[in-house]
Every structure is written in structure tokens, then in C-alpha cells.
Amino acid sequence: MATIIIPTPLRKFTNNTARLQIREGTVGESIKELTTNFPDLKKHLLDETGGIRSFVNVFVGDEDIRDLQQEHTEVRADTVVSIIPAIAGGVRDQAIVLNNIKF
């Protein structure tokens, strides 16, 4: 079995489990297995077409699957798959998201 590491902000959807065992295959199959077992993860990992969301990075070992074979990247028994949320933001496009903001 391979290992998949869940990032802290998504552990509320995996019963606070950080590391899960997954079957060998491809990254796409691993993500599918994960979202089948933990359905609340789905909207955070997959877009409306079923592909991995652009705000989600998936690494196999130290490599981004975008630099490998994307979702077809092989997952072997000794593979560690890391789900890494994109962390970004900034003041550009400042927009109030609540009505009662105090400045």
C-alpha cells in the first residue's frame, strides 16, 4: 500500500487523520479512492469536471505531478503522495466580503 498525506486544513474531512494508506495505481485513482472514502473532500480536491482543482498541488515524493505524468503518474507501494493546498492571496482586487466590516 502507498501513503497519502493530508494537509492540515483538510484533516477535518478525514477524521483528523494525517496519513492514509491507498492502493497502488495512479495518482488519479488514488484521489478517486480518497474522495470515495471521504466524500466531503471532493469539493476541495476536484473541479466540476472531476479533475484536480487548480488550487490543489499533488506531489509524488518531492515532485509535482505537473512535471511528471499528471494524474497518470504511477503510485507504487513505496510512494508517498502529498496533497498540498495552494497558499496565495494579496491585497489586489480588494473587495469587501462581509457587509459589516469596520475600518
Next chain:
Amino acid sequence: MITIEAEAEKQMNEDALKAFPDECCGFMFGNEDESGHRWVTASLAVQNSSADNKKVRFVISPKDYLKGEQFAMDNDLQLLGIYHSHPSHPAVPSEHDRVAAQPWFSYVIISVEKDGVKSTRSWVLNDTARFEEETFNQSINTTQ
């Protein structure tokens, strides 16, 4: 509610001032108690990896993110959230902050000018993917 210990907050504020007029960013570590109160005991500044204008954007690279998770694991702490600065702008999340935000994390925003930090506020995404302000307690000094 989130409480940031004095030393951690000092490091965050220094990071915001040092980076000015660019945005700074980093991690906050600590623990969450049974009531949901978050206690930040450590912060870790990381490079703003934005390829865009760093005055209005920040990005934490995936490899730096992994370092943050590793730091939490090595020190038996939780990665409680992300801080970043808004140079010459209020400590209020932008639409860009909201779209890229993760559930559960606390997002602390430091409003900073050249001569110092003006305000610090903390935000958490609610179940409808909108930010709600989190009660923020400043500077508990534990070094006495």
C-alpha cells in the same frame, strides 16, 4: 478565538515591516483547545514566491508549504494558519484572499505602513466559503 503569543507576533510584525512595501507571508503554529480557542506559540516567515507584483500578491510555494507541515510535525504543534501583510491597506481580506483560502485555517492579516503596523485581524472561512472575522487577542507574554 485566536491568541498570538508576544514573541510570535513580534516576529510576524518584524516580517511585515522588513518586507514593506511588499507583502510578507508565513505560518502560524500552536494548538487548538477543546473550546476551539487557538493559541499561536510560534511563527515562521517564508519567502513570498509570487511571480507577480509582490506589493499586492503573495504566494507560498508548495515546497515551503511542506516545510511548514514538517515543522509542525517535528515540534508536536498544529499548523494553525497563514499570516500575510497588506502594505498600506486595511487588514481585511481581498477577493483574491478568499478564492485561494483553505477551510479551517486562520488567516491573519497585518496592515502595515512604512512606520509600523497599524492593525492586525484574523479571518476564517465559514461553511459558505466566506470569511468571518475571528476574535483576536494580542500579545500574551509567556517569557516572564
